[in-house]
Amino acid sequence: MTVRPAQEPRRGLRRFEFVIEWGLFLCALLSIGTTIGIIVVLTVETVAFLREVPIVEFLTGTEWTPLFAMPRFGVLPLVVGTTLVSLIAMLVALPMGLFSAIYLSEYASVGLRRVVKPVLEILAGVPTVVYGYFALLFVTPLLQRFIPSLSGFNALGPGIVMGIMILPLVSSLAEDAMRGVPRGLREGSYALGATKMQTSLRVVVPAAFSGITAAFILAVSRAIGETMIVAIAAGQQPRLTWNPTVPVETMTAYIVQISLGDTPQGTLEYRTIFAVGMLLFIGTFGLNLVSAWLRERFREEYA
Amino acid sequence: MSQSAPVTLGADPADRMIAWRRFADVAFQVLALIVLVVALACLGALIWDIINDGAGRLSWDFITSFSSRRASQAGIWHALTGSVFVILVTALIAVPIGVSAAIYLEEYGGRSLAARLIELNITNLAAVPSIIYGLLGLGLFVRMMGMGRSVLAGASTLALLVLPVVILSTREALRAVPGSLREGSYALGATKWQTIWHQVLPVAAPGILTGLILALSRAIGETAPLITIGAVTFATFAPDSIWSPFTVLPIQIFNWVSRPQADFHANAAAGILVLVMLLLSMNAAAIWLRDRYQKKGTA
Numbered sequence: 001m002t003v004r005p006a007q008e009p010r011r012g013l014r015r016f017e018f019v020i021e022w023g024l025f026l027c028a029l030l031s032i033g034t035t036i037g038i039i040v041v042l043t044v045e046t047v048a049f050l051r052e053v054p055i056v057e058f059l060t061g062t063e064w065t066p067l068f069a070m071p072r073f074g075v076l077p078l079v080v081g082t083t084l085v086s087l088i089a090m091l092v093a094l095p096m097g098l099f100s101a102i103y104l105s106e107y108a109s110v111g112l113r114r115v116v117k118p119v120l121e122i123l124a125g126v127p128t129v130v131y132g133y134f135a136l137l138f139v140t141p142l143l144q145r146f147i148p149s150l151s152g153f154n155a156l157g158p159g160i161v162m163g164i165m166i167l168p169l170v171s172s173l174a175e176d177a178m179r180g181v182p183r184g185l186r187e188g189s190y191a192l193g194a195t196k197m198q199t200s201l202r203v204v205v206p207a208a209f210s211g212i213t214a215a216f217i218l219a220v221s222r223a224i225g226e227t228m229i230v231a232i233a234a235g236q237q238p239r240l241t242w243n244p245t246v247p248v249e250t251m252t253a254y255i256v257q258i259s260l261g262d263t264p265q266g267t268l269e270y271r272t273i274f275a276v277g278m279l280l281f282i283g284t285f286g287l288n289l290v291s292a293w294l295r296e297r298f299r300e301e302y303a
Numbered sequence: 304m305s306q307s308a309p310v311t312l313g314a315d316p317a318d319r320m321i322a323w324r325r326f327a328d329v330a331f332q333v334l335a336l337i338v339l340v341v342a343l344a345c346l347g348a349l350i351w352d353i354i355n356d357g358a359g360r361l362s363w364d365f366i367t368s369f370s371s372r373r374a375s376q377a378g379i380w381h382a383l384t385g386s387v388f389v390i391l392v393t394a395l396i397a398v399p400i401g402v403s404a405a406i407y408l409e410e411y412g413g414r415s416l417a418a419r420l421i422e423l424n425i426t427n428l429a430a431v432p433s434i435i436y437g438l439l440g441l442g443l444f445v446r447m448m449g450m451g452r453s454v455l456a457g458a459s460t461l462a463l464l465v466l467p468v469v470i471l472s473t474r475e476a477l478r479a480v481p482g483s484l485r486e487g488s489y490a491l492g493a494t495k496w497q498t499i500w501h502q503v504l505p506v507a508a509p510g511i512l513t514g515l516i517l518a519l520s521r522a523i524g525e526t527a528p529l530i531t532i533g534a535v536t537f538a539t540f541a542p543d544s545i546w547s548p549f550t551v552l553p554i555q556i557f558n559w560v561s562r563p564q565a566d567f568h569a570n571a572a573a574g575i576l577v578l579v580m581l582l583l584s585m586n587a588a589a590i591w592l593r594d595r596y597q598k599k600g601t602a
Contacts, residue, residue: 030400103339125521128527129524196332232560252527256527
């Protein structure tokens with residue numbers, strides 16, 4: 001009798017704790033739900049799309065004209081457009097990102113880091129639509145002074161700007177990887193008479209290799225999925241070309257182009273954006289997994 | 304004095320090698336520094352270009368006017384209110400769910416298989432292109448759930464997009480809370496949830512808030528997913544309920560950039576200035592919170 005009142009709230013409390021834990025767990029589970037949702041939505045529409053367009057034609061066709069009276073559904077021009085712009089972006093972002101990471105990790109004073117890091121963070125935080133504006137109305141006209149044949153819409157300008165956009169990501173992830181290399185390795189290298197540059201390039205960078213590669217792969221994935229810069233500045237003409245001076249269309253820009261129009265649900269055009277999205281998702285998801293695996297391996301090496 | 308032959312630097316191959324290495328070391332450092340300066344110069348050029356193009360167009364009228372087919376009369380009121388409205392609803396959805404998920408993973412999950420799976424999944428989701436979230440929103444919220452192209456559908460999409468960021472930053476803030484605080488609370492007989500609610504969350508609050516603001520400032524600049532779910536690109540109205548169609552500032556900017564006339568480009572630049580000011584003030588708030596928190600931590 002005397003114990004009961006004390007026990008009652010205790011039992012209620014335990015039930016309350018139980019409910020809370022499950023509620024929190026469900027919230028965490030929502031992230032799995034998001035992934036499943038993405039896969040289900042993309043799969044349903046892609047399957048419906050592939051019922052009308054053979055998968056071989058979709059993946060190997062060289063013409064992409066889904067809005068024409070005689071539509072062709074060969075996705076290669078979009079894939080090549082995406083690859084071309086991403087390639088240019090990587091040519092800018094990888095060397096510059098690696099150099100700035102080496103500098104920030106091995107050379108820079110604390111004071112300089114305190115100035116540079118926030119600036120890089122600002123670069124990373126600029127909305128992509130702003131970079132699109134910059135690519136179309138600043139970088140492309142600037143490039144046209146040197147390359148007169150450069151079209152107003154092209155792969156080069158947005159590629160370069162995308163590289164600048166991705167640079168902070170490469171730089172900060174690669175720097176993290178290099179800072180994770182134990183001091184002892186550097187000191188050993190100095191003790192053998194190596195200069196700072198030799199130590200950086202021949203000891204630190206190789207030691208951080210899997211971490212740096214993970215950063216690079218994540219950057220490629222980001223470039224492939226980047227949308228607004230190319231939608232604004234690369235043009236919307238799907239063509240199978242490796243020429244960076246003419247208008248091209250990427251997978252992401254195509255999705256934007258169709259979304260801007262009023263395409264009714266259930267039509268083949270409507271389904272194309274999901275089919276293209278599926279391809280985009282598979283590509284980026286694969287790259288992300290490889291990147292995560294490499295980072296995990298790097299962490300184990302120096303744990 | 305010495306009897307040996309006079310040593311001149313560079314005569315001995317070893318000396319020459321050392322000189323060369325020193326030179327290479329300095330050259331490398333200069334090269335790396337140039338790369339950094341170029342990166343910073345790009346930011347400078349970007350800011351200069353946009354201020355140059357847009358500052359003349361920026362005025363109170365520009366902010367309070369609706370969209371128009373004439374560049375000189377067009378404003379951003381509908382887009383600005385749309386952005387603020389969408390972000391508020393996004394926060395209402397993403398914050399409770401994201402913080403709860405982070406609490407589970409940090410305080411309850413431990414190293415269980417489910418927790419590790421969810422963690423891996425969140426890392427992956429954080430790197431999924433935003434336009435894919437747009438397709439998810441289009442298929443799930445707009446079509447299946449029948450929300451239409453409404454504020455609610457847009458905010459739900461953005462909420463899913465920022466959830467990974469919210470969860471990751473909240474976990475970081477929770478991890479910074481010392482374990483002794485939890486142990487002290489348990490020792491006094493508090494339950495797990497009482498400990499989290501009364502001890503851990505108040506201490507972690509500024510850190511959590513900082514992360515939330517940064518996550519939402521990412522959402523406010525997003526364009527692609529909202530275009531994909533079908534936000535309108537030419538609006539002459541401000542949204543008045545979560546069911547109304549809407550546009551946001553980045554979409555309005557995109558719309559203006561896409562037009563051939565230079566007058567509209569000036570509008571776009573002015574719109575960018577407003578967007579960037581909005582972002583900067585959010586970031587400033589986050590930094591202020593972080594500093595205040597750090598000072599308290601050391602005192």
